[in-house]
Amino acid sequence: MIAVAGWIATDMWRWIGVFASGKMSETSQIFIWVRAVATALIAGIIARLILFPSGELAETPMWLRILAAAWGAFSYKVAREHLMVGIVSAEVVLISGWFILL
Amino acid sequence: MQNQSNTDEIEAPEGQRLSNRYWYGQGFKNAFSLPTVILSMAFIGFASLAREAGLTLDQVVLMSAFLWALPSIVVLTGAMVSDLALLPTFIAVTLSSVRLMPMTMALIPILREGKKTANWRLLLVSHFVAVTAWVFAMRKLPELPRYARLPFLTGFSITVCTLVICVSVAAFISFPKLPAFIGAALVFLTPIYFMLSMWGASRLASDKLALGLGLILGPIFHLYDPELGLLLTGLVGGTLAFIFYQIRSRGRL
Structure with missing residues (x-):
């Protein structure tokens, strides 16, 4: 199960990616497009993990998760793109909300 | 940065x-x-x-x-x-x-x-x-x-x-x-x-735009089609970001 439905199903895409990249250059327009598509795909996963989570996180209200994420992004920008500041701020909002609401 | x-x-x-x-x-x-x-x-x-x-x-x-x-x-x-x-x-x-x-x-x-x-x-x-x-x-x-x-x-x-x-x-x-x-x-x-x-x-404006579009389109396409939603998000969001980036950089020249 893990070998077929897990390993093949994920590495297949990586291998196709290696072959499809072919002789694509780092400065070409196609490269910029492919990167934008990859970025949008990851963003889609991010949104899905925030809005439709699994496990304990699903216990929290959706607006709290959105608020925590937005606050994290805001703090990250204000702290001049300091990763740790953004992550800690988002988690503080989430955990405080957890104790106030649940 | x-x-x-x-x-x-x-x-x-x-x-x-x-x-x-x-x-x-x-x-x-x-x-x-x-x-x-x-x-x-x-x-x-x-x-x-x-x-x-x-x-x-x-x-x-x-x-x-x-x-x-x-x-x-x-x-x-x-x-x-x-x-x-x-x-x-x-x-x-x-x-x-x-x-x-x-x-x-x-x-x-x-x-x-x-x-x-x-x-x-x-x-x-x-x-x-x-x-x-x-x-x-x-x-x-x-x-x-x-x-x-x-x-x-x-x-x-x-x-x-x-x-x-x-x-x-x-x-x-x-x-x-x-x-x-x-x-x-x-x-x-x-x-x-x-x-x-x-x-x-993200180094280019197109990447930042793609990130924002993906965050918005992701849930919409997910509700529309939970299985193909991600794929659509990537293609539509990425392509839109790319097009906007092209138009903007042409406008500047």
Whole structure:
């Protein structure tokens, strides 16, 4: 199960990616497009993990998760793109909300 | 832009070609950094999720080593918990892993040294493509001399993977059950970390636009079609971002 439905199903895409990249250059327009598509795909996963989570996180209200994420992004920008500041701020909002609401 | 100083500055003397071994070592050193810590914490969240779901330690280790991409691992866990048959599981994991293709495609031109780099080496190292390593590589590799990039990333990826698997095993064995709020906080780490580090790694306006569009389109397309939603988000969001970027940069000329 893990070998077929897990390993093949994920590495297949990586291998196709290696072959499809072919002789694509780092400065070409196609490269910029492919990167934008990859970025949008990851963003889609991010949104899905925030809005439709699994496990304990699903216990929290959706607006709290959105608020925590937005606050994290805001703090990250204000702290001049300091990763740790953004992550800690988002988690503080989430955990405080957890104790106030649940 | 990027002012995290948790990773060591990489020393690359001008005009002198250093050995591959040196670059493996640099990759190894760079693995002891913030991305690994955050990824480990996210995997601790997964380990406790897996334990609650009744998975065995072997399964957790195999999934971490064979899949390596956490969102795909979560999908596979969900499928195994609900006793889905092989084919529907395969389809679910395949659809959730499509992003790995454009990610790899975007990485390879930066990674390879012209025609000199053998395909089998790229295929091997491509196994480690996942958001954390990808974001790190897209930001760090362009600073390195070309010949150094493959050994550097290999050293980095193998070390991160080993460390994270050790942490997951320790978490699986030692934490029978985390307090619920910690479990929630750990699961929440993945999207927050992905979001902020993607923003930090994007060099062009098109990448930032794609990130924003994906965040908005993702849920809409997910509600429209839970299976193909991600794929649509990537294609539509990415293409729109690319077109806007083209129009804007033409307008400036």
